[in-house]
Structures are given as structure tokens and as C-alpha cells.
Amino acid sequence: MKVYKFGGASVKNADAFRNLANIVQTHGGTTRLLIVVSAMGKTTNALEQVFDLAYTHQNFDDALQQSCQYHYQIVQELFPATDHPVYEELEHLFSKLKYTLQNLNHQAAYDQLYDQTVSFGELLASVILHHYLQLQHLANTWIDSRKYIQTDTTWREAKIEWEWTERLIKRDLPAILNEQLIVTQGFLGGTNNGLTTTLGREGSDFSGAIFAYCLHADAMYIWKDVDGLLNADPKHFTDTVRYAEISYQETVEMAYYGASVIHPKTIKPLANRLIPLYVKSFLNPAGEGTRICDCKYQKLAPAYIIKQNQCLLSFNAKDFTFISEKNLGTIFNALSELRLKINLMQNSAISFSICTDCNDQRLQKLLQTLQDQFIIHYNTGLTLYTIKNYDTESINKTVAGKDILLEQRTRTTYQIVCK
Known part of the structure; x- marks a missing residue:
């Protein structure tokens, strides 16, 4: 039993779909394989733009039409017969999406409306993939992951109801997988009253891990446009190193600090059942890739991780008292309520500094919440x-020519915040 997860780059155009089908035929087999697919290309970004236009009462027709054309152009290349059922299903989904955008309930939270709208990207991609694999004589069943991955209502970062999710998956899916493949969506979950939730940006990896955990899979595979888990993003570094094998713990830490290959929540359910995770290249499917498992090793190459669009905040008590546990509790509670994640923190006697992803709306709410108690820069x-896993050479390479605002070093991790 295996789970394959394909990201947006794996289905960005017609040739990518053909390549995906070839990988499934060559490496996946015809049964006991569940395929999780993300939205095609940059569709999620496009739907975010469409949603924001609709939410702010602006005309979204042109932006939505561009997304429609992108999907239909790929479908026309894959399905020359214009009477193929995929056309009718796509038309139905786009009509439903437009209706959703036209009838946004502004009494509901922004994030809740976001989930109901942006989720269409995965639905569109999975429907196209389901029909294309059928066309390639790969029998498969399309399932709606929202009916199986049950969550709470933490919109845009839903928490999994594990017991209920596992019961539903075990009830239905093994019997199907014994006969044929399953195609489903990443990123999506559902509530017990039928509303759509999402699991966080890039959450399709996590979806794959949920299915793998509940099905007691033998392995999970993430197919990327890189040769495996690298020690740096090749967009920023030319001399990257591929890890042939790496531990669950090391991968969790790298993901926590912002490594983009693996979603941070992916590893825990796999590690709990000792399910190995393989990171493979869809451009070179025969390559070795990286095996993530319960293993030990002497030394790893330093891993370089870059997070952009960061905000550095410093809190000082207004009465010049020490930064106490009570002060810290107040700050942490405010951060938790606004779902602002700390990427780095440091304190002195009279100040407490954090680095977090910059979200203008949440940042302003944080300032409003805490400005009466703290002086905030x-x-x-x-x-x-x-x-x-830094060494002297890696630090020197990183700091050269940079204007450093904050620096921190622990036994295994070195971090700097720069302008």
C-alpha cells in the first residue's frame, strides 16, 4: 500500500499530466495506490486573487475567466473528444465556484469564506487527473477528501479529528484500493456539518500523510521538481547537496524553520507508524531521491533555509520592569489568538524580540492588543x-555582506534576521 502526492508543478500543463500518468504506470501499479493531487500550477494564487476581488466587492469576472481558460486549455490537449464527461464536470465546478463568489456571506469570517472558495483548485485538478488516468486505462475511483479528512473549524489551518478520520478512511478505502487506484485532493478537509476547511498553504503533503497513517501504508512518496531533499533551495544556492537518507526528527526541524520541500505537519503521523517518506523527482523518476525514516548518522551537510517577508518585533515593558513570565504569557496569548507563529525569539532583561511571518492585518491587530502594556518597535x-548543523564555513558564507538586526546560535542551529 502506497500513497503518492503530486504538487502543482506535477500537473501544471498537459505534458505534466502525461508524465504523471507514466510515473503511475511505471512505478505505482494498478492497485493499492492512493494519489493525492494539489491544485494545478499557480491556481491557488489565482483563486486567492479572485476571492479577494469578490470579498471587496470588485469585479472578479476577468480574473476568474483566466483561471477557466487555463484549465480548459489543458483539458482540450488531453481530451480531444469534446463530448468527454470531464468537460461537463469542469463546467459544473466553475459554475459552482462563480455562484459561491457571487453569494459570499460577509457575516462569516474572512478565513471561513476563503476556505469555501480557494478549495476549488484541488477539486478541479483531481477531476481532470481522475479522467485522464481512466483514459490511459488506469482504473481509479475519485473520492472527495472532505468526506474523509474530518476537522474542526480552525479556518485555513484546520485541526484533524483523528479518530473520526481514521474510522471513515478504514471503513471505505481499503476495499476500493484492493481493486483499483484512488485519486483525491490534498489541502482539503471537512467539518461535520459539511463545510470545507483547508490545512494550511502547501498542506497537500499533510493530506498524503493523513491517508498514509490511516491506511497503515508501507510508504509515502512526494514527487517534486528536485532530486530529493536538498540542503538548500536551488533557486538561491547553486552548490546544493542531496540527502540520501535523513531522520524524521531532522526533517521536522528543517520544516519548522521553513524548508519548503516538506510541509511541517507531514512527518509526525508518518513517524508515529514508522512509515518511510520518499522525496522523488517527477523529472527523474528513476533517481534515488531521499528516504526519510527512523535512522541515525554521524554528520549531515549544513542545511540553509531562507524565509522572506519577515517581521521583527521587540516588546519593552512600559514601566521599565523586567520582562517577566507574566509579560511573556500576555505576549504569547496574543500571538496564539492571532495565529502568528514565532520563527525566532530572544529576550534580555527589559525586552523580548520575536521574528514572525509578516501578515499586515494580523500585525496591526497585535499592536492594537498589546500597545497599552508594551512599547513595541x-x-x-x-x-x-x-x-x-552549521560550521564556521557555513556561517561565514551566510553573513557576508549582510546588515544583521538579530543573531542567535544554539548547539545545532544558527539564525540571523537581516534587512
Whole structure:
């Protein structure tokens, strides 16, 4: 039993769909394989733009039409017969999406409406993939992951109801998988009253891990446009190193600090059942990739992680008292309520500094919440550099020529915040 997860780049055009089908035929087999697919290309970004236009009462027709054309152009290349059922299903989904956008209930929270809208990207991609695999004589069943991955209502970052989710998956899916493949969506969950939730940006990896955990899979595979888990993003570094094998713990820490290959929540359910995770290249499917498992090793190459669009905040008590546990509790509670995640923190006797992803709306709410109790200074538009398993050479390479606002070093991790 295996789970394959394909991201947006794996289905960005017609040739990508053909390549995906070839990987499934060559490596996946015809049964006991569940395929999780993300939205195609940059569809999620496009739907976010459409949603924001609709939410602010602006005309969204042109933006929505561009997304429609993108999907239909790919479908026309894959399905020459215009009477193929995929056309009718796509038309139905786009009509439903337009209706949703036209009838947004502004009494509901922004994040709740976001989930009901942006989720259409995965539905569209999975329907196209389901029909294309059928066309390639790969029998498969399309399932709606929202009916199986049950969550609470933490919109845009839903928490999994594990017991209920596992019961539903075990009830229905093994019997199907014994006969044929399953195609489903990443990123999506559902509540017990039928509303759509999402699991966080890039959450399709996590979806795959949920299915793998509940099905007691033998392995999970994430197919990327890189040769495996690398020690740095090849967009920023030319001399990257591929890890042939790496532990669950090391991968969790790298994901926590912002490594983009693996979603941070993916590893825990796999590690709990010792399910190995393989990171493979859809451009070179025969390559070795990276095996993430319960393993030990002497030394790893330093891992370089870059997080952009960061905000550095410093809190000082207004009465010049020490930063106490009570002060910290107040700050942490406010951060938790606004779902602002701390990427780095440091304190002195009279100040407490944190680095977090910059979200203007949440940042302003944080300032409003805490301005009566603290003097707050902040800088935006910063970059956080992290080196895991650092050495002197890697630090010198990273700090050269940079204007450093904050620096921190632990036994295994070195971090700087720069302008």
C-alpha cells in the first residue's frame, strides 16, 4: 500500500499530466495506490486573487475567466473528444465556484469564506487527473477528501479529528484500493456539518500523510521538481547537496524553520507508524531521491533555509520592569489568538524580540492588543536565514555582506534576521 502526492508543478500543463500518468504506470501499479493531487500550477494564487476581488466587492469576472481558460486549455490537449464527461464536470465546478463568489456571506469570517472558495483548485485538478488516468486505462475511483479528512473549524489551518478520520478512511478505502487506484485532493478537509476547511498553504503533503497513517501504508512518496531533499533551495544556492537518507526528527526541524520541500505537519503521523517518506523527482523518476525514516548518522551537510517577508518585533515593558513570565504569557496569548507563529525569539532583561511571518492585518491587530502594556518597535520586509548543523564555513558564507538586526546560535542551529 502506497500513497503518492503530486504538487502543482506535477500537473501544471498537459505534458505534466502525461508524465504523471507514466510515473503511475511505471512505478505505482494498478492497485493499492492512493494519489493525492494539489491544485494545478499557480491556481491557488489565482483563486486567492479572485476571492479577494469578490470579498471587496470588485469585479472578479476577468480574473476568474483566466483561471477557466487555463484549465480548459489543458483539458482540450488531453481530451480531444469534446463530448468527454470531464468537460461537463469542469463546467459544473466553475459554475459552482462563480455562484459561491457571487453569494459570499460577509457575516462569516474572512478565513471561513476563503476556505469555501480557494478549495476549488484541488477539486478541479483531481477531476481532470481522475479522467485522464481512466483514459490511459488506469482504473481509479475519485473520492472527495472532505468526506474523509474530518476537522474542526480552525479556518485555513484546520485541526484533524483523528479518530473520526481514521474510522471513515478504514471503513471505505481499503476495499476500493484492493481493486483499483484512488485519486483525491490534498489541502482539503471537512467539518461535520459539511463545510470545507483547508490545512494550511502547501498542506497537500499533510493530506498524503493523513491517508498514509490511516491506511497503515508501507510508504509515502512526494514527487517534486528536485532530486530529493536538498540542503538548500536551488533557486538561491547553486552548490546544493542531496540527502540520501535523513531522520524524521531532522526533517521536522528543517520544516519548522521553513524548508519548503516538506510541509511541517507531514512527518509526525508518518513517524508515529514508522512509515518511510520518499522525496522523488517527477523529472527523474528513476533517481534515488531521499528516504526519510527512523535512522541515525554521524554528520549531515549544513542545511540553509531562507524565509522572506519577515517581521521583527521587540516588546519593552512600559514601566521599565523586567520582562517577566507574566509579560511573556500576555505576549504569547496574543500571538496564539492571532495565529502568528514565532520563527525566532530572544529576550534580555527589559525586552523580548520575536521574528514572525509578516501578515499586515494580523500585525496591526497585535499592536492594537498589546500597545497599552508594551512599547513595541518593529521592522518589516526582512529575511530570516537559518543554518541547521552549521560550521564556521557555513556561517561565514551566510553573513557576508549582510546588515544583521538579530543573531542567535544554539548547539545545532544558527539564525540571523537581516534587512
